[in-house]
Amino acid sequence: GPLAKGTLEKVVAVPELDYMSFVELDVDGDPLIICRTGYTGEFGFEIIPTWSNATKIWSSLLNAVHSNSGLVAGLGARDTLRTEMCYPLHGHELSLEITPLQADASWAVGWKKENFIGRQSLLAERESGSKRILRALRLTDRGVPRAEMNVYSIDDALIGVTTSGTFSPTLKTGIALALLDPKVQVGEVVTVDIRGKRIAAVIAKAPLVPSHVR
The missing domain is CATH 2.40.30.110 (Aminomethyltransferase beta-barrel domains)
Structure with missing residues (x-):
């Protein structure tokens, strides 16, 4: 959605990405792939962390979402979209x-x-x-x-x-x-x-x- 980029940038600096493109970044020494893709029809990103860093990235994203008055949504919401x-x-x-x-x-x-x-x-x-x-x-x-x-x-x-x-x-x-x-x-x-x-x-x-x- 419209707040996606600003929310993600609270976790990691995101360069301008064209739709259907991606970038490989480094977060605290761990690689992270950020894709300008999705399965909802909305502006957004898909994030691919390493297995060892997934929980940390999730927690950081969750805090960023909550700071923007957002909520966690699961497969049901994605399927509706x-x-x-x-x-x-x-x-x-x-x-x-x-x-x-x-x-x-x-x-x-x-x-x-x-x-x-x-x-x-x-x-x-x-x-x-x-x-x-x-x-x-x-x-x-x-x-x-x-x-x-x-x-x-x-x-x-x-x-x-x-x-x-x-x-x-x-x-x-x-x-x-x-x-x-x-x-x-x-x-x-x-x-x-x-x-x-x-x-x-x-x-x-x-x-x-x-x-x-x-």
């Missing part, structure tokens, strides 16, 4: 059963490479079209979707299944990622089966909230 940004998570939007084309990650495939495992299958899928594609959902009725909930079209046809879901504190509503029939377009109204109740949602453009990584 990454879902708002529509970032994929292994085991949910990324798996052996979900191709990069289906996960909207074809940009990560080295199409120009002469050969790699799965190349022919991916080329065939790209030519014929994927049978499902990752979409973002924003609920318009009250409810909190979770993974593996069925998604239906307005005429009650099963069109896919959610892969991740949560309540968005930013949007004040339930949100989800889902693998859906590729014919379903942004703006269409659908329903999500949440514990036996059909809850209305709209197919939304990803990401669901603005990015602040830079």
